Amino acid sequence: MSTNQPIQAAQASGGGVPDERQLRTILITVSIALMAVIASVTGLNVAQTHMAVEFGASQSTVLWIINIYTLALAALLLPLGALGDRLGRKPMLIAGLGVFGIATVTAGLAPTAEVMLAARVASGIGAAMIMPITLAVITSTFPEEQRGKAIGVWTGVAGGGGILGMFLSALLVDVADWRWLFTLPAVLVLVALAMTLKSVPNSRETSAHRFDTIGALVSAIAVTGLIFVLQEGPEHGWTAPQTLISLAVGLITAIGFVTWELHRREASLLDVRLFRKRSLASGSITLLVVFGVQAGIGVVLFPFFQAVLGWSGLLSTVAMMPMAVMMMMASGLAPKLAAGIGARSTMVVGIALAGIGMALMALFVSVGGGYLSVLPGLLAMGIGMGLSMTPSTEAITASLPREKQGVASALNDVTREFGTALGVALLGALVSAGYRNAIDARLHGIPQGAADTAREGVANAVEVADSTGPHAQDLLHAAQQSFVDGWQQAMWAGAAIMGVLFVYIAFRGPKNTPSAVADECEPAEAVAAG
Numbered sequence: 205m206s207t208n209q210p211i212q213a214a215q216a217s218g219g220g221v222p223d224e225r226q227l228r229t230i231l232i233t234v235s236i237a238l239m240a241v242i243a244s245v246t247g248l249n250v251a252q253t254h255m256a257v258e259f260g261a262s263q264s265t266v267l268w269i270i271n272i273y274t275l276a277l278a279a280l281l282l283p284l285g286a287l288g289d290r291l292g293r294k295p296m297l298i299a300g301l302g303v304f305g306i307a308t309v310t311a312g313l314a315p316t317a318e319v320m321l322a323a324r325v326a327s328g329i330g331a332a333m334i335m336p337i338t339l340a341v342i343t344s345t346f347p348e349e350q351r352g353k354a355i356g357v358w359t360g361v362a363g364g365g366g367i368l369g370m371f372l373s374a375l376l377v378d379v380a381d382w383r384w385l386f387t388l389p390a391v392l393v394l395v396a397l398a399m400t401l402k403s404v405p406n407s408r409e410t411s412a413h414r415f416d417t418i419g420a421l422v423s424a425i426a427v428t429g430l431i432f433v434l435q436e437g438p439e440h441g442w443t444a445p446q447t448l449i450s451l452a453v454g455l456i457t458a459i460g461f462v463t464w465e466l467h468r469r470e471a472s473l474l475d476v477r478l479f480r481k482r483s484l485a486s487g488s489i490t491l492l493v494v495f496g497v498q499a500g501i502g503v504v505l506f507p508f509f510q511a512v513l514g515w516s517g518l519l520s521t522v523a524m525m526p527m528a529v530m531m532m533m534a535s536g537l538a539p540k541l542a543a544g545i546g547a548r549s550t551m552v553v554g555i556a557l558a559g560i561g562m563a564l565m566a567l568f569v570s571v572g573g574g575y576l577s578v579l580p581g582l583l584a585m586g587i588g589m590g591l592s593m594t595p596s597t598e599a600i601t602a603s604l605p606r607e608k609q610g611v612a613s614a615l616n617d618v619t620r621e622f623g624t625a626l627g628v629a630l631l632g633a634l635v636s637a638g639y640r641n642a643i644d645a646r647l648h649g650i651p652q653g654a655a656d657t658a659r660e661g662v663a664n665a666v667e668v669a670d671s672t673g674p675h676a677q678d679l680l681h682a683a684q685q686s687f688v689d690g691w692q693q694a695m696w697a698g699a700a701i702m703g704v705l706f707v708y709i710a711f712r713g714p715k716n717t718p719s720a721v722a723d724e725c726e727p728a729e730a731v732a733a734g
Contacts, residue, residue, distance in 0.1 A: 222345060222405065230345060231354050233399040234338035235361050237301060240392035241331040242362060243369025244308070245274060247385045250374045250517050254382035259317040264439070269320050271435045276328025277335070278621035279428040283420035284329075285336030285614025286473050290415060293337050293344070293610060294406035300333025301400065305393040312386030339613035343601045344407045352539030352598055359593040360535030362620070363498065364528035371525060374518040409607040419473035422461045427618060429454025434625035438632055474611055478603055483714040487599030488619045490551060493705050494589050494596070495620045496627025497558065497698050501527075501585065503632040504691055505578070511662040512684045513574055523575060527586035534590025539598075547595040548713035554591030555709060559702030561585030566695035571684045581695075599714050631694045636661070638690025646682035650675050662687040 222230065248255070248270050256266050288296035307326035314320040342354045369388070376384040432450045440447055465472045479485050502524070509520035534554070542550040561584030568577045597616055604612035640659055647655040654672045658665035658679060665683030669676045 226403065227346060227350065227354075229399065229403045230341065230405070231357055233396055233403055234297075234341050235357060236392050236399070237297065237334050237396035238338045238358065238361050239365050239369070240304065240389040240396060241277075241335050242365035243372070243392070244327060244331065244389045245277075246366045246370040247373035247388070248273075250370060250377050250521070251382035251385055254377070255317075255320070258382075259320070261317045265317050265321075267439065269317065269324055272321060273324045273328040273331070274621065274625070275428060275431055275435065276325050277331045278431050278618060278625075279424045280329060280332035281336055281614040281617045281621070282423045282427070282473065282611065284332045285340070285610040285617075286420065287415070287610075288333070288337045288340065289409040289608060289610035292406050292408040293340055294400065294404050296333055296610075297337045297341070297400055297404065298397065300330050300337065301393050301397040302330075304330030304334060305390060305397065308386050308390045308393065312383050312390070335617050336610050336614035339597070339601065339616060340609035341404060341407075343609045343612070344606055345405060352542065352594070353536070355598050355601070356535045356537075356539045356594040359538075359597050360532035360590065363495075363535060363589060363593055364532040367502075367521070367524045367528035371518075371521040374521045378516075378518050409610075416465075416468060416473040419461060419464055419468065422457050422464060423473065426454055426457035426461050427622075429457060431621065431625050434622075434629045438629055438636075474615065475604075481603050482712055483599040484603035486548075486551070486709055486713045487596040487603070488615070490555070490592055490596040490705065490709060491600070491616065491619045492623040492626070493701060494555075494558065494592050495623035496630070497562070497585075497702065498589055498627065499624040500627035500631030500694070500698065503628050504635055504694055507635075507662055507687065508569075508578070508691060509575075511666045512571055512687055524582075526579065527582040530583050530586030531590040531593075534587045535594050536590075538591050538594035541591065542595050542598075546715075547599060548709060548715065550595050551592050551709050551713055552706060554588045554593075555702055555706045557588030558585050558592065559588070559699050559706060561588060562695045562699040562702060566692045566699065569688055569691055569695070571681075571688055595714070631698060634694040634697050635687070635690040638693035639686050640690075642689035643682055643686035646686060647679075650679050650682075654679060658683055 252266050252270070255261060255269060259265070261269075284296070284300075304327055307323050307330055311320055311323035311327060314323055339355070339358055342358055343351060346354045372388055373385045376382075376387070429450045429452075433447055433454060436450070437444075437447050462476050465474055465476045479488075505524060506520050509515045509523055510517065515523070538550055538554070541553075561581040563581075564584060565578050565581030568581070570577050600616045600619070601609060601612045604615075639662060643659060643665075647658065650658070651672055654668045654675070657668040662683045665679060669679045669683075672679055
C-alpha cells in the first residue's frame with residue numbers, strides 16, 4: 205500500500221461550496237472544453253482527400269496528420285493529469301485551453317503539411333492538459349449526491365461528442381471549405397476559456413514529495429509505443445519492423461512503469477496496486493471494451509453507408525446520429541438507474557444491450573435492407589454504451605482519493621484512447637479479412653486488373669467498377685455482398701467480446717449497491733492519508 209503523506213485539497217471558490225447555479229455553470233464550462241477536444245479527434249477524418257490535394261501530401265502523411273493528435277493526447281494524459289493535481293486544476297485548464305486554441309488556429313491557417321503536423325502535435329498536448337482536468341473538476345467540486353449526474357453528462361459528451369463533431373465537420377466541408385473545420389473547436393475553446401476564468405474553482409494536491417518525473421516519462425513512452433502499434437499495424441502490417449520495434453518498446457516500458465511504481469512507495473504517479481480493487485479494474489476494462497466497440501463500429505459503418513448504400517459523407521454522418529443521441533440520453537439516465545439497482549447491475553444491463561445491438565446488426569444487415577437493417581442495432585448499442593459508460597467512469601474516479609482526481613481522470617481517458625485504437629485495429633482487420641476471403645469466390649469473369657483492385661477493399665471496387673464495362677454491376681454486387689460478409693464476421697466477434705465482458709462484470713463488477721463505489725474507495729483514501 206502507498207505510504208503517501210497527508211494530502212490536502214484547496215479550493216479557491218470564495219471559500220465556500222458552490223451553489224446549484226455555480227455547479228451548473230461549472231458543468232457547462234467543462235463540457236464545452238471537452239467537446240472541443242473530442243471534436244478534434246474525429247473532425248479531420250472527413251477532410252482527408254482535401255488535405256492530400258492542397259498539401260500535395262501522400263496518404264501516409266495525411267494519416268499522420270490525423271493520428272498524431274491522438275498519439276500526443278494519449279501519451280501525455282497521465283503525466284499532465286498528475287501535474288494538474290500538483291499545480292492546480294484551474295491554472296492547468298486555462299493553460300491547456302490557451303495552447304489548444306493557438307494550435308487550432310495555426311492548423312486552420314497552415315500553409316504546408318509540416319506546419320499542420322506541428323500544429324496537431326501542439327493541439328494534442330493542449331488536449332492532454334484539458335481532458336483529464338475537465339473530469340477532475342467535476343469529481344473534486346460536486347458533492348457526492350450530485351456527482352453521478354454530472355459524470356453522466358461528461359460521459360455523454362465524451363461518447364457522443366465525436367459523432368456530433370464529425371457531423372458538424374462534414375457539414376462545414378460540404379457548405380464551405382475544409383479549413384473551416386477548425387472554427388468549431390476554436391470557438392468552443394474561446395467560450396470555455398472565458399467561462400473558466402469566471403466560474404471554475406481551483407483545487408490542487410499539496411504533497412511533501414517530489415513529482416514522479418521518471419514514472420511520467422516512462423508512462424508516456426509506453427503509451428506512445430502501444431498506441432503507435434495499433435495505429436500503424438493495419439497500415440504497414442503487424443510483422444513490419446517498425447511495428448514490432450514499437451510493440452517491444454511499448455511492452456518493455458509498460459513493464460518498467462509497473463515495476464517502478466511498485467518500487468516507488470512514496471508519491472508514485474499511479475499506485476498500480478489499486479488495480480486489485482474490483483471497481484477500478486472492472487471500470488477500466490468496461491471502458492476499454494465499450495469505446496473500442498464504438499470506434500470499431502465507425503470503421504465498419506462508414507464504408508457501408510458510402511460504398512454499399514452510395515451515400516455522401518454528410519449523410520453517412522447523419523445516419524450515425526441516432527446512436528450518439530441514444531448514448532447521450534442513456535448516459536444521463538445511468539446515475540438514476542445505478543441509484544436504484546446498483547452500479548454493477550446498470551453496467552451489466554448496458555453491456556447486454558450493446559452486445560444485443562451488435563448481434564442484431566450481424567443478423568439483419570444486408571445490401572437490399574439498407575439503413576433500416578442496421579438501425580435497431582445502432583439504437584440498442586447507443587443505449588447500452590451510455591448505460592455502461594457512466595458507472596464505469598464513476599468507478600474509476602471513485603477508486604482514487606479526491607486529491608488524485610487528475611490522475612484518476614487521466615487513467616479514465618487513457619483507457620478510452622487505448623480502447624478506441626484497439627477497436628479500430630481489431631474490427632477493421634476483421635472486416636478486411638472477411639471481405640478478402642469472401643470476394644475471391646465472386647470475381648469469376650472479372651478482368652484481372654479490376655479484380656486485383658477490388659480485392660484491396662470495397663471502396664477500391666466501387667472506384668474501378670466503371671472501367672469494367674458489362675461487368676460493372678457484377679463487380680459492384682460482389683464487392684458489396686463481400687463487405688456485408690466481413691461486416692457480419694466483425695459484428696459476431698464484437699458480440700462475443702461483449703458476452704465475455706458481461707460475464708466478467710456480472711461476477712467481478714463493483715459491489716451491487718448504490719454506494720458501493722464510494723464504499724470501495726474508502727480504503728484507498730485512508731491509505732493516501734497515511
